[in-house]
Amino acid sequence: MKIGMIGGGGVAQALATALLAKGHDVVIGIRTVSDAELSKDRNFSKPLKVWMQETGGKVATMAEAAAHGEIVFNVTAGAASIDALRLAGTDNLKGKVLIDVANPLNFSQGMPPFLEPHLSVTTSLGEEIQKAFPETHVVKALNTVSNAIMVNPGLIPGDHDLFIAGNSAEAKATVKALLTDNFGWTSYFDLGDIVGARASEHLLPLWVRMWMIGGNPLINIKLVNG
Numbered sequence: 567m568k569i570g571m572i573g574g575g576g577v578a579q580a581l582a583t584a585l586l587a588k589g590h591d592v593v594i595g596i597r598t599v600s601d602a603e604l605s606k607d608r609n610f611s612k613p614l615k616v617w618m619q620e621t622g623g624k625v626a627t628m629a630e631a632a633a634h635g636e637i638v639f640n641v642t643a644g645a646a647s648i649d650a651l652r653l654a655g656t657d658n659l660k661g662k663v664l665i666d667v668a669n670p671l672n673f674s675q676g677m678p679p680f681l682e683p684h685l686s687v688t689t690s691l692g693e694e695i696q697k698a699f700p701e702t703h704v705v706k707a708l709n710t711v712s713n714a715i716m717v718n719p720g721l722i723p724g725d726h727d728l729f730i731a732g733n734s735a736e737a738k739a740t741v742k743a744l745l746t747d748n749f750g751w752t753s754y755f756d757l758g759d760i761v762g763a764r765a766s767e768h769l770l771p772l773w774v775r776m777w778m779i780g781g782n783p784l785i786n787i788k789l790v791n792g
């Protein structure tokens with residue numbers, strides 16, 4: 567399948583590497599494709615030039631990556647996601663499933679980050695993306711686990727849950743099939759329509775705190791019913 571990544575950081579690289587290994591045709595999209603951009607250090611990930619050499623993967627502009635993808639991932643910094651997706655292009659995203667992995671975290675005051683108020687208090691990033699791109703099927707998923715877990719949930723023993731939200735049942739089924747077939751996810755908690763993104767994004771302050779205190783990013787949540 568042709569897959570586009572909007573964003574070129576650690577999450578894009580982890581997802582793209584795993585999907586390339588499964589035989590998918592993946593293009594990572596960044597704002598400017600230049601030697602300087604491809605060579606620069608990226609937080610918690612490799613320069614894209616090194617990633618390309620190691621995986622054979624392709625890097626293009628955000629618009630080219632969006633046009634390429636039959637399914638597209640939003641893996642940009644959450645506060646900038648809507649701008650990035652506008653660069654990717656409304657027409658290039660029209661009618662497609664967009665898997666929104668981003669969280670609207672603001673690190674300007676250091677750790678722990680806080681959720682951007684305009685993208686969290688009475689809304690969520692997932693909802694605002696769906697409003698801005700009404701003809702795209704936005705599915706919020708994978709945003710509550712670290713990128714190593716996204717592509718290999720088996721790093722945590724036993725069942726644990728992946729939250730998913732979106733307005734289209736068909737789009738959510740497509741995303742679950744992709745994540746199950748390629749990464750091995752088996753347990754989903756469907757939070758309903760895209761308003762459910764509010765719930766999963768609001769888990770981030772808890773997730774970050776558990777990581778800071780526990781010192782281990784290989785963590786997830788399992789719902790236990792009484």
Ligand SMILES: NC(=O)c1ccc[n+]([C@@H]2O[C@H](COP(=O)([O-])OP(=O)(O)OC[C@H]3O[C@@H](n4cnc5c(N)ncnc54)[C@H](OP(=O)(O)O)[C@@H]3O)[C@@H](O)[C@H]2O)c1
Nearest residue numbers: 573574575576577596597642643644646650668669712713
């Ligand atoms: N790290 C994890 O394990 C993890 C887990 C769950 C969810 N997430 C979420 O996944 C997303 C990606 O995280 P990440 O660490 O891989 O990458 P990141 O550093 O948060 O974001 C990288 C991408 O954002 C783009 N970007 C930044 N500012 C922009 C702007 N003003 N306009 C357009 N694009 C802009 C950059 O484009 P250029 O390449 O052109 O600079 C870059 O490719 C984040 O929202 C994060 O909260 C991360």
